[in-house]
Amino acid sequence: MSPLEDKLEAVVDEACKLGASYSEARIQRNMVASISSKNGVPINIEENVEEGLAVRVLVDGALGFSSTNNMDSDSISRCIREAVGRARASSRYMRKPISFSEAKLGSITYEVRGREPFDTYSVHDKISLHKSIYSSLKEALRKVELEVFSVEYTEMIEEKLVVNSDGGFVRSRIPRLAFKYNIVLRDPLKGSIQRVKEYGFSGGIEKLKEQRIDEKIEDESRRLEMVLLEGVKPPNGVVDVVIGSELVGLIVHESCGHPCEADRILGREAAQAGLSFIKPSMKGFDIGSKHATVVDDPTIPGSFGFYLYDDECVAARAKFLYREGVVEGFLHNRWTAHVFGVESNGSARARNYRSEPIVRMSNTYLTPGSYSFEELVEDVGEGVYISSYMEWNIDDERWNQRYVGLEAYRIVGGELKEPVRNPVLEITTKDFYSKMDAKGCRVMFEAGLCGKGEPMQGVPVWFGGPDVRLRGVKLGVSVL
């Protein structure tokens, strides 16, 4: 046993000796290196390292969490006493003591290895990608001014060792990579158009290369130039809408993934990230058409939300949240699983050593159908295709939502026509899934940091899906 493991075992034992019926100790190290640039010139490089101990306990039915990055024995003892003592003090206000479900816990070590680890390339090599994209954008954009091209390039390595009093032991190491950019195009007569987008993966730098991000950004910018210069108002009235996979992924994340978080359903996040339109008894609720099948799966190789065991040492797995138009299941940790009388499905995640593990999504997506993009469009008489978006939001029960298209086109007689500017899809969750009558055959994923918890924890996730077609939607238009 390594000294580190020994230390965690001792922490778990000590907490139990102090009266915890369950205790869990986690050492987590997050290492982040990033480069920020504007127009291909680096503003700064940055390196962040956070490493410390987290202790979580159940005492007299109350939950306590404490963390420290002072790793001397006095500080560790104090950390344990804080977790136990404060949990005990709060237990007198508990109406329904907290319990955890029984679970088969892992005893395992796993690691993601990139083919090209981050140190394969120098900072100079990495910044050259920012420069080459900027140069090609300047070359490609002939009719509008490229006002800003800024980039945040980030490498992350997350190392965790979790040990708990129920026998769980999980050691993991996951490298992740993110590339986020902001582009502003400007025309003296037409104004401006802005795009902020993020790519993210687990693995090494090869993931960035495989995506051919430089080509994608250049191609998209040419199209946005056309949207800015030639975009017209979207059609008024009820039309069919083909929604591109980028936006489908976001809608699924917001209107299925979040409301299916069991802790949210139970009200634990009511004052922060909010509630859910789904109530505990609504399993089986009719949410939409047969195409409404949504899965959350942390085990997708290369995904931004990848993990194999959660932070309660429960094995990760794919979960159906909506299945063929019906609410099928929820995201659970061991507490919510106990309340619902089910097994945890391994959805407890903690962002860093300062964070308690809470119920989170991982990679959430709408399953594919069988249509090609052309087939989705060819049956539309009058409609709009929304390929990408900028503005979005949703109410805290995850019912009433709004998305504003960025790159979008009119559809007439089954063909894509001129670009349209800022079409607004303001729709309820039920309407979105009910009006869906066809799905594309190819699932694409987008990356993001999903926020939840107090203090806020932003965890890496993918959200995805195929292109879909909605029938009979009333579109609006945003000011600009």
Add this chain to the structure above:
Amino acid sequence: MSLLDISRSIVEEGLKAGFSEAACKIVSSRTVMVKFSGEPTVTQSWIDTCIHLYLAKDGRIALCEYRTPDVERMKRRLVDLHESAKLIEASPIYAPLPKPRRVRPLHLVDAKIVELMDDRSGLIDYAWMMIDEASGEGAENHAGALSASLSSKALTTSEGVELQEDSTGFECYLRAFSGDGSGQWAYGGRRLDEYSIREVGRRAGMYAYLSKRAEPIEPGVYDLILSPMIVGNIVNVIGDMASALQVYLGLSFLSRFKLGDRVASENVCIEDDGVSDNLPRSTGFDDEGIPTRVTTIISDGIFENLLHNSKTASKFSVESTGNAGWVKPEPWNLRFKPGDLKEDEIPSTLREGLILTNNWYTRLQSYVEGVFSTVARDAAFLVKDGRIVKAVRGLRITGSLHGLLSSVEYSTDRCYQIKWWEVEVPVVAPYILARRIYVSKPM
């Protein structure tokens, strides 16, 4: 070793590693929090030390943030970091660290908070005091959080700055529920203020009770009364966009304006306040050792200042406003100046309009144009002919920041210190009246 000794030694290591400039800020903190939803959901505590480091050579900038027990390993990393920094070009915003200035100490510690943190039952008892207030107004259920903190900060720079400051903090917010209604309120300060804690409970409970039977209304153009919670959220967006770096990076609607331009109605004054003793992020000095101050961003509707550190100040040919962040200037606490309207006169200002008490999820279609929407949350009321007619729900404010600011006609005479999940930078704000704002809902 004291924090100042450690920060001094890290600056020396940075210079030894080959950098020509170094600044080190160390924050050692202890925080406790109670989170509840009907009952305590978790009690949390953190004992943490964070080392922030700025390093520069020939205009190249490296930043570091280390939360690690292994300070010696961190020091060894500085040599590698210097090698990496050599491979990049000079930063387009580089300017040297400033020379030391005289800093006026602030009184940021409340002994009652220190005592509270040592009492393991103390915070949770305050939580239930707040909950009882909400229940007294008719609330049936509650969720929220309270937290208290004690921090020590030390700053050393290679230009000779050596400064230290201790502070306490207290934050609480409560969301109360009654029937289908809900209400939320929040408070943040540096003192333990029982009146404000009780008021959070009372206001949240009152709004929950008054909105327990809410009905949908039609979308359209309405006059809006926005509560300090909403003003706080919107002013957070504006405060971030007032950072000169955001303007430089094309992430601010203020990039479309020049200083001296009208960006709001004459009833809008927004300022950044780094010096008021009881505001949660006040501090005597910024990360470069420049004394903080009150900086007016918008005065009577006129765009007066951006927020600067020495680097952006040099880029924009102005003086630093004492808002470093070594690379990104940050607001300390934001303030929307009050007017002279009494709160009980609010409904009488509306022939037909809405009172919105909270919001969340503010997102932008374009940062440079300031086009946004935000979702109304919790209690909202329809007012006709100066009287509240009914509670309403399912609304969203849409428009542009410039348009919203230009439509402000009144603000009330009392301000509230707001800080919560959706108001990360504390805001001192009144209720405001904005005329003719578009309110949307699903069609």
